[in-house]
Amino acid sequence: MHQLRKLILIRVLLGVATLFVVSLIVFLAVQLLPGDLAQQLLGQSATPENVAALRAELGLDVPAYIRYFDWLWGILHGDLGRSLAANREISEMIAPRLVNTFRLALLAAIIAIPVGISLGIAAALFRNTIFDRAITIVTLAAISLPEFFVAYILVMVLAVQLPWFPSISRISPDMTFGETIYRLILPSTTLCFAVIGYIMRLTRAAIVNVMSEPYVEMARLKGIRPWKVVIVHALPNALAPIINVVALNLAYLIVGVVIVETVFVYPGLGQLLVDSVVKRDITVVQAASLIFAGVYIIINLLADVLSIATNPRLSRSR
């Protein structure tokens, strides 16, 4: 276990270093956006003096590297800063949307991960049968369809034709837990379409790969039932790649859902990021990007640690 702890420590330090690099890249990328907030805010009434005055007021006249270190210093003290366009604390803007984004991602993950893995196992178990081909085709088709298309089809069928679900996912704090979940069914189903295919395909491949190992053959020769061979013998050794694909898809569910947010009018973090880029609200763009990067890094870190933990060989010193 000592080895594992050391490994985790190294990965965490590397994660922090990655975040630092990301912060630098984000800051530089934002500087490259044409025009700035002062111009955007003043619009047509922008005279050079006007723009200069507003820039000074917003602190945009300070050299970029000083602003970067100010910003970094703030972040290190847990202060995300203030939105320049909305003049509100960024943490106050991001917190409720972050909760919404996590809620949707979690619901989608709760559906997609078990379904994806089970389908993958089933496909591996019955590989090269009609069943295997059928779910392969269906899940691949689901991946290939753009999200907005899936979303609109779901809305058309399940909200407009059959009035079972609301077509937009407006939620408010006074709704019950059940109602909130009910309103999230369509967007999370849309997201499931996008990720189940990957999870299923990779689970299947990983298990099929393990199934050709001699010890599996041994288990079979012992007369163990096929499904037990898969669950007890093959699956544990196929977990590492499965954990990785699940992690990648989890990250996608959190940072890549702006289209689903738009179609279902769901107030998540993606829309906030898009709005802020359009408005050149750089402090919010920086904060949101950093949070996304942090989420990616944490999830990948977890995935690495988990796959190492499930495979003792990987944590042995070489």
Added chain:
Amino acid sequence: MSKRTSKPTILRPTRRTFLAGATALGTAVLAGAPLIGRAKADEPRKGGKLRVAMGPGSTSDSLDPATYWDSPQYTAGFTIGNALVEIDSQKKPTPELAESWDSSADLKKWSFKLRKGVQFHNGKSLTSADVVYSLKRHIAKDSTSAAKGLLSSIEDITADGPDAVTVTHATGTPDLPVIFGDFHLTIAPEGFSDWNNFIGTGPYKVSRFEPGNVLETKRNENYWKPNRAWVDEFDLVFINDHTAATNALLTGELQAVAQIAAQTAERLKSRGGFNLIVSDGAATNHLSMNSQSKTFSDPNVRLAVKSAVPRAEMLKFIGRGYGVVGNDHPIPPNDPYYNPNIKQREQDPDKTKWYLKQAGLSSLDLDLHVSDAAYSGAVDSTALFKEAAKPAGININIKKEPADGYWSNIWLKRDFVVAYAGCRPTPDMMFSIFFQCNAPWNEGFWCNDKFEKLLLVGRSTTDFETRKQAYWEMQQIVHDDGGEAIFMFPSIIDAYAPSVAGVSPDGVRTMMGGRVAERAWLSA
């Protein structure tokens, strides 16, 4: 988008909207709705919750009136607050928080008498100090208010006792009351700055505001206007995706959607049961030519382009018939100052060729910059134009530009662009914003001495006939010489569920000029 919010236009019912209303009534009768029931439904009744979808909204929105940049934001403003003046269906200023007004003979000093007994949501009585505070914020030296330009000629706003304010205008204008009907000029208590909990004098109180998501309000039981504010709760939902908004209307999640696309209107019409409110003359779609550039400095070239635009096709295919054709000047046919005597310019290849010949050219190659940021369907409209102009000897090279930054990097920067402009409530505003020599938004980079003189004539008097004469002549000048080919006034279409009553097409722009909350009611 934020660059060019359209300004209030109020419209008289047109033939089409009247017909639409009549058809709706006919359908209701055919559908077997008992007439007695209808009569009852026409009586305003209290109660219920009205949910309206509008876009665009942004997470950086604020309820601060100085930041309002499009219709959802000012609709929020008129839900919570009032202005001194309300613009009525004939584009006329009528009293709101100001009970009456008066001006000096030179139209420079204006006195507004405030209504007595009006209270803010927190119980504080409205006084002149609140008005002075709320208005002066926009003209302060360091103000970043979107209304700063509109008020640039206002020198001072002072209290005249507790119930009146005096406004000093630098050059004098007969349209000052119209200016004070602008949606940025809603009134808040003196010293107020907690904008996301905006306390106004309006029909509804804020209960929750999530920028870019929703504004939830409850009725102000103490509202000073009689026979207004019928529904108990009013929600303004900010939806940027048109399809999502339409679906929500279809599924009954919402009772109204503002500014639906013409295609959507046709679908809703064929589905039936929805009330479409069509407002004409709210904006212009046009091509802007830089009349100081080498190509367009010859008026004959500008006329050649104007004669090459296929106006009827534009209206048919881009506007789907929802709109009226433009005649190369910015005053819509339903404006009281519209000049009906100018002959409608039509697409005419022979004329285009003739004008080109006058300019010493046999053909003309032009780069036309466009983005759908200008208006929905803008790119398609350039394709139509390109095909129509080719036989007349004008070869259009369409330059498709990114929507992001179109108004800051392309518009007013390139010599030939596609654009839109929101119509203003008075011809003076329209002309001084878009046509006055050296105005920052003078898209044609166009100057005309006679036009400038007439502009001053229009500002010098409150006499309708004198002003009409000036504005008629100015429309002719812009039609003949201006740098803009204004080919269409697209309509604004709002869609309401059948349960919503009390709505009319003659509002100030969309959603009855943002006053849907206080006017609409829900029939049982």
